[in-house]
Amino acid sequence: MAEPAPILEMTGIGKQFPGVRALDGVDLRLRPGEVHALMGENGAGKSTLIKVLTGVHAADAGTVTLAGRQVAFAGPQEAQRAGISTVYQEVNLCANLSVAENVLIGREPRRFGRIQWGAMRRRAAELLSRLELDVDVTAPLADYSLAIQQMVAIARAVDVEARVLILDEPTSSLDAGEVAQLFRVMRRLKDRGLAILFVSHFLDQVYEIADRMTILRNGRLVGEYRTSELSQRALVGKMIGRELAELERLEDRPPARTTGTLLQAEGVGRAGAIEPFSLTIREGEVVGLAGLLGSGRTELARLLFGADHATSGTLKVDGRPVHLRTPHAAMNHKIAFCSEDRKADGLIPDLTVRENIVLALQAMRGWTRPVPRQQQEELVGRYVKALRISPPDPDVPVRTLSGGNQQKVLLARWLILEPRLLILDEPTRGIDVGAKAEIQRLVAELSDGGMAVLFVSAELEEVLRLSHKVGVLRDRRLIDELPNDAALTTEVLMETIASGGGAVPGSGRHDRGDGGRS
Amino acid sequence: MTAVTLGRARPAVPRKYLPVLVTGALLAAMFVAGGVRYEGFAHGQVVLNVFIDNAFLLVVAVGMTFVILTGGIDLSVGAVVALSTMIAATLLRAGWPPLPVMALVLAVGATLGLAMGSIIHHFEIQPFIVTLAGMFLARGLCYTIGTDSVPITDPAFTALAQTRIDLVADLWISPSVLIALLVVLAAGYVLHYTRLGRTVYAVGGSEQSAVLMGLPVGRTKIAVYTISGVCSALGGLLLSFYMLSGYGLHAVGMELDAIAAVVIGGTLLTGGSGFVLGTVLGVLVLGLIQTIISFEGTLSSWWTKIFIGLLLFVFILLQRLITARRK
Incomplete structure (x- = not known):
């Protein structure tokens, strides 16, 4: 099978922000008629790469060639004119206008400056029917679900002679049926020879739709792989990477002196953020949360702190049901939360x-x-x-x-x-190895002193080293809870994350309960 | 599964027309109630008089509709109306011929609007504060021209003030009404059949989206304030036909009447939804309240304000309900 020549090639892309090297020598090649997934954790540089490609940021190093010609766009509009269209996670359309206008506004068919509404409706209906979408184009966009709106955005994007279509986390607010419809549309566009760049946190979706993937980690290129040649487990390993082997080992952790149950969550969840979960935290226990970024770790922690309101389930502290409607309420129960983004x-x-x-x-x-x-x-x-x-x-x-x-x-x-329960969300992100070790030591000391700690980290070794128990998250579900014994290794954790635990993997979020968005 | 239809059952009347229909129904009810209650109320000329007495407000409110559709606000309109009457009266007294006076007045209105729009866009300042400054500026300029009322004796202006255009039977309208209706028609055409108009709605719907969709957002925002400035200046000319004088205290608070008319006419203050027809109905509702109170005879004219206030409350709540149901 002869591989088609790439339509778009980014080579050696580097981008420096004050204090951060966001991208360093990243390559990306998109071929016509292929869906290419861009993989990596949050902060790996995916968004920055897309922004460099669409001209939002200028690259410090490297070249971009489109159909053999070197290009550098001054902004998204220029990129769009050259045939690179982007559809963002947040639908950027005007919900008050009709569907037809949203597809065609700015390039309406006109005669002597007068908009030809009839021609406009026909053209919009035709473009949408090409995407297998049969909607009333005269209805306001607000009447339709987010999925339809997304596809209207795609229709708008591909109408402008697009050669490259970038879909930035298009599925994160869609339910399973809507995702399936989006994928049908993507396959159609692919068959028409479009190169599609697909960004998603949902591994199953990537494996379903993508032909090829590029993996980034910490702003560096890990590699480009065919989806069929890379197992989910290998992918997770490449996304997370290992760099902490040299870190000092904590002595064997004594078992938690678990005196009593401190906090108990039963079926607590928040629609759109995390599916209902049950979790028990005992005094003096360190509970680790493992999972890829975007898997719902922070969302879970925020619910326990009252930073977000749970839409279902009950939360008990010391066996008594409590309503943590605000962080202040949680603080009254001696729950503290160290947020992920300290800035x-x-x-x-x-x-x-x-x-x-x-x-x-x-x-x-x-x-x-x-x-x-x-x-x-x-x-x-x-x-x-x-x-x-x-x-x-x-x-x-x-x-x-x-x-x-x-x-x-x-x-x-x-x-x-x-506090009696300290929630630490990524306490060691972005700090040097020495400080990391000190914070880990501190967590261990605190729990020995009887404080319960919920420890959220992307680094599996760290989670393993500190926790008495590890909760594994994937696709915004708490899929498994593993006691940290000799049998638990980073491999087992990675396997659990990749396979979706004992549960049926699926795309995992079929019952979101808020499909009636309109 | 083939093509999926995920549309919902459409209501018989699209929701976007609902506020206009409510205002229309209210107007009809007011007219019927007035006709039942007062002798001589159910006469076509009563309606036409509302137009005659409010032609200037209608023109100003049309300009305001453009601004509010983008989600902005223009507080300067009343002051620009007063400034326009003052400039016109003073120049006519100085012996200028009427046509150059009119052209100059319109140019001043356009310039003020253009300046405010440019400041709002380029410096990203809230329209509220920019047009508030414009209001003080224009009102202050009136008094630098003169502190007293300046009578207009120019034959062309008085002719325009006194001409009756006869319609069927003994019904008649003034030239100002004709001008106002032409402005309404032109505004309706621009809003619904030109790119500028559709961009106005898009900006009001979501400015950020409009930018990302590649629409000329900045140009459009500047344009709507310029349109509002021109409409205010034209409204000022119509007011000087009506009053036959120029005075710095003309049209005090008219900006609020205009905003009230637009909102009662069903345009969302947050922008993106509304029609010029609604604004026409809103102006008629305001005018008819005044008429009813004068027919009643015993009520002080301040009751007009009370009714307008109550109506505004009701209509704002109505808008809230309609937008809430959308979510």
Whole structure:
């Protein structure tokens, strides 16, 4: 089988953002008549690569050639004119306009400046019927489900003589039937010779539709593979990678001194974020959550903290049902949450270390009862020392600290509340190896002291090293709960993630219960 | 499975026409109630008088409709109307011929609108505050021209003020009504049959989407404020036909009347949905309230404001219900 020549080739793409090397020497080749999946965890550089391709960002290094000619687009519109169309996860259409207008607005058929509505409706209906879509084109787009809207967006995208179609997580808000319809449309477009770049977190979907895939990790190219030649397990391994072998080993973890059940979730879920799950956390227990990014780990943690409202199920603390409607309510139950994105959700960069640390304590007391300065300094001094925050000066702005030390400041903020359950979402992401080890050591110490910890991390070794029990997530479902014994290895975990646990893999999200979107 | 139809059962009347129909029904009900209650109310001329007395407001409200359809607001219209009457009256008194005066007034309105639109677009400032500044500026300019009312004695203007265009029977309208209706027709055509009009709706629906769909969003936003400026200036000319004077205190609060008319006419304040026809009905509702109160005779004219206030509440709640059902 002769391989068609690539229509689009990106070679050696590099992109530097302040402080981050987002892309480094990445290649991507799209062939006509193929669906090509772009794989990688969040932060691996997928979005950046797409943005470089569509001209949102300019590349620092590397070349892009389209049909043999070197190109560099100044913006999405220019890329679209050259035949590269993008459909985003959030449908970027105007729901108040009719379907026909959404397909054709900006290039309506006109005569002497007057829009020919009849011709416009016929043309739109024809374009949509080519996608096997039979809808009333005069109805407002808002009358239709998100899936239809997505396909209208695709119809709009492919009408402009598209040669490359980029679908950025198009399936994340569709149900199984809608996904199937989208895939039929994609196959049709593929047969017409379009090159389709497909980004999705759902491995089953990728294996169903993609012919080939490019895997990124940490902004670097891992490789390009044929889907048929790469097992799901191998794919997961390549996406996660292993880089922590050199890290210090913690001594054998003593079994958790599990005195009693602290928190019990029964069928707790949130439509669209995570399917109902049941999880028990005991005092002094470290529960790890493993799964790919986007598998629902953060969503699960946010529900337990009351940052999002659960739409189903009950949550019990100390055996009594509680309603965690707000983080404040969770904090009253001594539950603390260290967020994943310490810059956006956690620290306030221009405040000092001391101010950042006392923030949660102050919030608990309310603004009418300020924490006395002396008590502030005493508490802060104790934790700066205990966590070895460097520099040990509580009055420097937090933005001047390194990532690892910022993370410790965030930890200190929650530790002074003396929580019974500490939720750590990716506490070691983006910090250096030494700081990582220290934070891990701290987690171990805290749990030995009787604190329960829910530990969310993308790094399986880390999860294994710390946890007494590991919950495995995939496609926004808690698919398995494994005790951390000698039999549990990173291989077993990876296998569980890749195979979908004991449960039927499927695409896993058939019953979302909110299909009636219109 | 072949082609999948996922449409829903369409209601007999598309929901987008619902607010206009409600306003139309309200207007009819008001007219019937007035006809039953007052002698001489059920006469065609009563309706035509509403048009005659509100032709300037209609023109201003049409301009406002464009702005509100994009999700913006224009608070400067009343002040621009006053400025227009002032410029016209002063120049006519100075001996300028009427046609150049009219052209200049329209040009001033367009320039003000263009300037405000450009500031809103290029500096990404809320229309509320930019047009508020425009309002103070235009109102202040009136008083630099003169603090007193300036009478208009120009023969062309007085002729326009007094001419009756006879219709069937003994019904008649003023030239201003004709001009206002032409403006309404032109606006309807632009909104529904040109790219500019459709882009206005798209911007009101979702500005960010409109940008990503490659539509000329900036140009359109500037255009709607320019259109509103021209409509205000034209409204000012019609008002100077009606009042035969220019005065800095003309049209105080007219921007709010115009916004009320647009909203009662069923246009969403958040943009993207509404019709010029609705605005016409909204202006008629406001005018008819006034007529009813003058027929009643015993009520103070402030009751007009009370009824407008109540109506606005009802219509805003109605809009809320309609948009809520959409989600």
